[in-house]
Amino acid sequence: MSADRGGATAEPGTDPKAAPKPGGRPRRGSDPWKLAFVALLVVALVCVVTWGLLGSRLLVVREVSVTGLDRVSREQVVAAVDVATGTPLIRVDLAAGARRAEAVDLVESATLSRGWPATLRVEVVERQPLLAVRAGGEYRLVDGDGVRIEDSPTRPGTHPVVRVTGEVEGNEAVRAAADVVERAPGSLLAQVQLIDATETDAIVLDLGDGSLVEWGDPSATSDKSEVLRVLMREHPPEDGRIYDVSTPDLAIVR
Known part of the structure; x- marks a missing residue:
């Protein structure tokens, strides 16, 4: 054993810097049970969100809202968009629905968007005489x-x-x-x-x-x-x- 300048001694083969500070608490490793709980919680949340978007009957198309109409009837546009009531909003192909709406003779362009929780919005620009x-x-x-x-x-x-x-x-x-x-x-x-x-x-x-x-x-x-x-x-x-x-x-x- 040897003495340092302050009179303290250290055991052979030990690092004085690694010794715990007086009054301090020793470090603890990550708790594996805690990590497993967090992982399960994340998976559960993902499952709930997925079910809500794809399986819940609350987030489905219940109404088709059409704006921008003058010469074209709402019934024409809704029939052309062809999205059945009860379809999960997340599953609606917006681009395909817009293309179908634009097939109506007097529709110049159409834009579809989701109006949560249960509305499919269709914005129509009609052709204008020039x-x-x-x-x-x-x-x-x-x-x-x-x-x-x-x-x-x-x-x-x-x-x-x-x-x-x-x-x-x-x-x-x-x-x-x-x-x-x-x-x-x-x-x-x-x-x-x-x-x-x-x-x-x-x-x-x-x-x-x-x-x-x-x-x-x-x-x-x-x-x-x-x-x-x-x-x-x-x-x-x-x-x-x-x-x-x-x-x-x-x-x-x-």
């Missing part, structure tokens, strides 16, 4: 895809008439004319009577007072609209006048 197409003695109002929205016995004052060749639905010329209508200012559209889109890169607007606008392709609508506004202010519309804004930087009046 153009009119002459059909015999009537006018057919169509959206940008050429889908028929409704018919009008008289020429509509709120939608320009479009002239295209071939089938209307899915026609690229209809889409090009609709792009102009969607982006042009209302002050210009109020003057447009006819959009000749028989050539999609050489669209012509008939302002109804004998003047025409050579629009070109449907790009740069904002620039073309502003240039046209300036040209019309400096050279007011009259019969036979032509505004060429197909190239906005080189616009001319003839």
